Amino acid sequence: KPYKNINVTYSGYNGKNGQKGHEFIELDGTVPTTLTMKAFGYKSGYATVNYSWTGKENCTPPTSGSGNFQQNIKKNDTTLVGQIPKNINNVKINLTSEEDIDIQLFGEDGTAIARWKPAGLMSGANEQNIEYHNMRITWSGYNGTNGNKGYEYINIEGNTTEVLTMKVFGYELGEATVTYSWGEDNNSNLSEKKLFHILNRFSYGANTELLADVNAKGGIDNWLTDQLENQQTTFVSEGTDVAQDKRDNYFATKQGLQKVFPLIRPLHSKYQVQAVMASFWFNHFNTYGKQLHTEMAEDDDNYFFNALGNFRTLLSISAKSSAMSDYLDGFENTAGHLNENYSREIMELHTLGVENYNQPNGYTHEDIIALARIFTGWSYKKLRGAENLYRYKWKNRKRNGNGSYNFKNFYKNKVFTFQSSKHDNGTKLFLGKSYSNGGINEGEEALNILAYHPHTARFICRKLAHKFVSDTPTQETLDSCIQTFTTHKYSDNQIAKVLENLSQSKEFTSLENYQSKVKDTQEYLLSIARILELDATKVDGNETKGRSNSIGGLLNGHSGQGFWKKEAPTGWGEVSSVWNRIDTTVNRLKTIKLLLSSNKYKKLSLLDFFTSKNLTNSTKVLDFLLPIMTSGFYTQADKEKAQEILCGNTEPCVLRENKLYQLVEYLASSAEFNMQ
Numbered sequence: 001k002p003y004k005n006i007n008v009t010y011s012g013y014n015g016k017n018g019q020k021g022h023e024f025i026e027l028d029g030t031v032p033t034t035l036t037m038k039a040f041g042y043k044s045g046y047a048t049v050n051y052s053w054t055g056k057e058n059c060t061p062p063t064s065g066s067g068n069f070q071q072n073i074k075k076n077d078t079t080l081v082g083q084i085p086k087n088i089n090n091v092k093i094n095l096t097s098e099e100d101i102d103i104q105l106f107g108e109d110g111t112a113i114a115r116w117k118p119a120g121l122m123s124g125a126n127e128q129n130i131e132y133h134n135m136r137i138t139w140s141g142y143n144g145t146n147g148n149k150g151y152e153y154i155n156i157e158g159n160t161t162e163v164l165t166m167k168v169f170g171y172e173l174g175e176a177t178v179t180y181s182w183g184e185d186n187n188s189n190l191s192e193k194k195l196f197h198i199l200n201r202f203s204y205g206a207n208t209e210l211l212a213d214v215n216a217k218g219g220i221d222n223w224l225t226d227q228l229e230n231q232q233t234t235f236v237s238e239g240t241d242v243a244q245d246k247r248d249n250y251f252a253t254k255q256g257l258q259k260v261f262p263l264i265r266p267l268h269s270k271y272q273v274q275a276v277m278a279s280f281w282f283n284h285f286n287t288y289g290k291q292l293h294t295e296m297a298e299d300d301d302n303y304f305f306n307a308l309g310n311f312r313t314l315l316s317i318s319a320k321s322s323a324m325s326d327y328l329d330g331f332e333n334t335a336g337h338l339n340e341n342y343s344r345e346i347m348e349l350h351t352l353g354v355e356n357y358n359q360p361n362g363y364t365h366e367d368i369i370a371l372a373r374i375f376t377g378w379s380y381k382k383l384r385g386a387e388n389l390y391r392y393k394w395k396n397r398k399r400n401g402n403g404s405y406n407f408k409n410f411y412k413n414k415v416f417t418f419q420s421s422k423h424d425n426g427t428k429l430f431l432g433k434s435y436s437n438g439g440i441n442e443g444e445e446a447l448n449i450l451a452y453h454p455h456t457a458r459f460i461c462r463k464l465a466h467k468f469v470s471d472t473p474t475q476e477t478l479d480s481c482i483q484t485f486t487t488h489k490y491s492d493n494q495i496a497k498v499l500e501n502l503s504q505s506k507e508f509t510s511l512e513n514y515q516s517k518v519k520d521t522q523e524y525l526l527s528i529a530r531i532l533e534l535d536a537t538k539v540d541g542n543e544t545k546g547r548s549n550s551i552g553g554l555l556n557g558h559s560g561q562g563f564w565k566k567e568a569p570t571g572w573g574e575v576s577s578v579w580n581r582i583d584t585t586v587n588r589l590k591t592i593k594l595l596l597s598s599n600k601y602k603k604l605s606l607l608d609f610f611t612s613k614n615l616t617n618s619t620k621v622l623d624f625l626l627p628i629m630t631s632g633f634y635t636q637a638d639k640e641k642a643q644e645i646l647c648g649n650t651e652p653c654v655l656r657e658n659k660l661y662q663l664v665e666y667l668a669s670s671a672e673f674n675m676q
Contacts, residue, residue: 004032027053034637040671042582046072050080066181073101073170081166081178084156088182091156093166096512098472099174100142103152107133108162114139114154115169133161179512189632190511195220196631197514198503200676201468202227203272205527206628208613210272224503227273228496233305235391243269247392250537257293259553261392262300262563263536266526267551277307277495279522279563280467285318285350286571287327288564295323295414296564297392308496311460311489312451318350319447322380322414328569331379333372334422343371345569351450353459362455363431370430374442377423380414457485464498466574469508471517477507515633515675518576521561523676524588528595528668529555531628532609551595558591560584585674592668596661606660618646618653625663630672642667 001008006029015021031053039047065088069081081103084091095103104115113132127140136157142150156164168176198220199206217223236244243265250260262282265275281303287296302317318324324342325331333339347363348354356362418440427436431449435442450456461481465473484501488494507513519527534551556562566572573579596606615621622642626634645663647653667673
């Protein structure tokens with residue numbers, strides 16, 4: 001393939017049936033610009049990349065640059081990270097690992113400048129300084145202890161006087177992450193990266209409206225504070241909130257409701273942190289049922305209005321949910337006929353955590369049985385009639401003889417009730433406390449014990465840290481979160497305080513934490529839909545139909561991670577390993593292609609969209625798309641590649657629909673857009 005007066009020869013991966021495979025890229029000619037190498041994992045595994053070139057004498061390196069390395073390191077193995085050029089300054093090298101892995105620096109002649117053991121010119125775990133060939137080098141050893149995440153760094157002051165080589169050595173088996181940079185403007189767009197780091201974690205993705213809101217609030221920190229402090233706690237009047245209006249005016253069939261309804265707030269709500277947390281709580285207290293969509297819509301509202309509130313309130317919403325009662329058979333749990341499903345899951349998945357089963361200060365099977373007895377009589381009753389009509393426009397579409405349709409209201413037909421006649425009034429011993437003849441108050445007290453239990457604080461903080469901070473949060477992050485969760489356990493803004501704590505943690509704000517998590521599929525697809533400002537309810541401009549043929553129907557029906565569609569009570573996972581899979585990646589790309597090209601879901605004119613945003617030439621389009629779709633992590637080479645896709649060899653560049661499709665699809669397939 002020709003590229004800018006050089007010839008590029010490359011191959012695909014040739015490994016089969018578990019055998020080692022190889023790929024190569026060769027460039028013939030003088031490279032006219034900076035090129036960037038990246039590796040993408042269709043499966044998890046160990047990759048070795050070797051690269052070399054023949055350069056011109058006295059070649060001038062870029063004045064600034066950066067790179068990153070992430071790989072599983074075998075015990076007692078040394079692995080090449082990369083090289084630092086000659087004649088550059090302000091070099092910073094950082095290593096992060098859960099295990100004892102050493103970052104090493106070698107001179108041009110192979111001299112060990114910085115490594116721990118065997119001893120080089122520097123040794124020891126504390127910070128040390130050394131002068132080496134007119135370079136001032138500062139170095140630290142690994143500081144992780146007792147299984148906690150640790151760090152090392154190497155900093156070089158002054159110009160490098162020779163080419164330096166970075167390697168890592170594994171004293172233990174584990175994964176190493178190394179980031180390195182040089183030059184005075186290493187982080188010239190650090191504020192941009194911080195902006196997208198926060199928006200990626202605390203919203204469903206940036207778009208022009210959200211970026212304008214951030215600017216209006218005076219910056220990303222003020223925006224996040226405003227989101228945490230000013231919440232929507234009830235239904236609002238028409239014209240106040242776009243997302244609420246769309247839910248109120250959407251004509252949904254009972255069966256088709258879940259294909260559109262739960263995507264409206266993620267796509268359209270100005271309360272983005274609440275929308276993220278409402279989905280988190282729905283997933284945490286997961287329910288599933290093909291005939292429970294009206295009940296699940298009510299739960300969705302309740303979780304949204306209380307998303308940043310008090311955990312005890314959220315636990316009660318779940319415990320009294322008719323959808324939960326139906327899903328985990330709580331309505332069948334009566335005196336003399338126990339059903340332990342809910343009492344098991346509320347401790348295992350909602351509060352204490354399964355890791356505390358049969359552990360000191362944990363819970364036992366006897367506690368599960370006792371809690372099931374306490375919850376006997378917690379059920380629902382069925383009501384039919386206009387007095388029980390829920391807020392939204394459930395419509396049962398029936399075809400008339402003339403080809404038109406009429407619509408019959410669906411009524412919310414299940415509401416919580418306590419059936420005292422079915423309650424077990426005998427003596428129970430639950431988590432060390434005795435209960436008898438307490439009626440519904442027994443269950444309320446049991447919810448208090450679970451909500452305020454230390455194991456619950458630890459369990460919820462770990463899930464929230466997985467969601468917002470890291471797949472492997474440090475003990476410092478968790479301890480601070482637990483303290484905040486416990487201190488505010490009676491507060492009506494408990495969860496907002498916890499999220500504030502996590503967002504200000506050293507781990508969350510560290511540059512090494514940016515782009516460290518894989519988006520789940522909902523986050524991935526919703527973020528592209530938000531960038532393009534797609535509507536969850538419209539099909540060809542018609543809001544009275546929708547369902548499968550809407551944008552929301554596409555995302556929910558083809559994503560592999562539909563809202564309200566997880567059958568197992570565990571809900572969807574929060575850590576990257578769940579989503580970093582070849583089948584997930586392929587499915588995402590197929591869905592993006594459908595989203596951009598299929599008339600079935602609505603003919604999307606990207607040209608019209610960019611024109612409406614006054615992005616009328618290639619420079620404006622790239623200045624908009626590159627930062628928002630790479631979270632600020634792009635190079636000049638990335639920009640040149642994007643320019644080539646958008647414009648080809650045409651001068652002047654003319655924006656065309658098919659080229660815009662190709663560019664958006666290309667950026668959507670990038671590692672940067674899949675990460676957050």
